[in-house]
Amino acid sequence: MTDDGIRLDSVTRRFGSGSTSVTALDDVSLVFPSGTFTAVMGPSGSGKSTLLQCAAGLDRPTSGSVTVGGTELTALSETKLTLLRRERIGFVFQAFNLLPSLTAEQNVALPLRLAGRRPKRAQVREALQQVGLGDRARHRPTELSGGQQQRVALARALITRPDVLFGDEPTGALDSRTGRDVLALLRGTVDRDGQTIVMVTHDPVAASCADRVVFLVDGRVHGELSGAAAEDIAAHMTRLEAKPEAEPQSESEAKLQDQPEAAPC
Template structure:
């Protein structure tokens, strides 16, 4: 069986079969609780979500709303207490740790606020690391193409410490895209960057969606960053409390202000 980008997946691969066509992320009744009894914390209180392939979704919410927990459960980094998670049509909720690790390496991409590059590796080696960990052939030509796409064609032999913060995040974006993943999860990807550099990184993610067909799910606190997305979803008290399509930074900020002022409520008027 041949996948996008010419990759092959074995017919008996345990990560198959894929599920609902056209959906990259599906969460049904996802709950995540920490602790028990009267002291239990309901970080996610029943999440239902279906995100089509080739879309850019931003997730926002007040502090403690469940953004980080949502991202961790959706990306298979944490297990929900209840409910179902599908990525690229594959049910991951009941997977063992080895299967989850395989899925994260071969079919998901990650961009974090702290870049998470290995300082002892070159830029090229950092970009190729997901392929190496997934046991795939390390395609240096593909790495070169990805680095050219993010404007770092001449930095392949450098170490991360020789690059600026914005350049390091560009490397992280190239690394996230190298395996042609089903979903790229971005956790505050511009939180450590200045405004101009942040716009460059968000432009790369937007470009990946528009021209490469990537699917991006981004958690952010910044309305200006969220404005790059096709849709912004708002979390409050562990549930989604409305959404905004193609919103401006001003409209997103106003919605967040209204949401934050309603502590403990989950009612936000639809745009």
């Protein structure tokens, strides 16, 4: 990937038309560099999930462009976009989305099979070992805890070695201790493997594991924090929720730098 792993240029996404139209993203420009971990936060209805969907090629913006690893998504046909998502993008959601009839190793191997590739058992076992489930390969989802299921989902997302991993509230369905274990795994893929991660979350503790946090309000970027502790992130969110009508900050004002503190991951 290029240094600018993911780039959004003047991305706007509107739903509906005329007087009933809703603008979910309003002229958003952002860069998510390769090998970094970015959290996206904002009040309910701020456009977080729409941003993720447009950046991941799951939705097309009304205007503007999205580029992943030098490839502009908005210029691709649906077929080429599907192939790009399959080969270069991974997803982890709040819902684990595991097939109940398949074992952990079969669930992990599924993306390779869908891509017409024959998965090697050693490769699948290595992916499970990476998330601490090497001894659970033959267990079905009902035989695994919620945290273990999410780790299987993470192994499934990483098995194709994607350029970028998108997470939509990946710890939202987990208790705090299990959630921190999953966050530590995500953080490890960035530090150890140079993985690029963009994660939507409402949790300041989860966001504190990221290199930076980008804030959205009413579909527009309202600043970012780098290396911030959970308390600083929570305080910034409180200010945004108290004044959702505030004008977006300038680029210089947006980069609110805090001294890094120890994160839970």
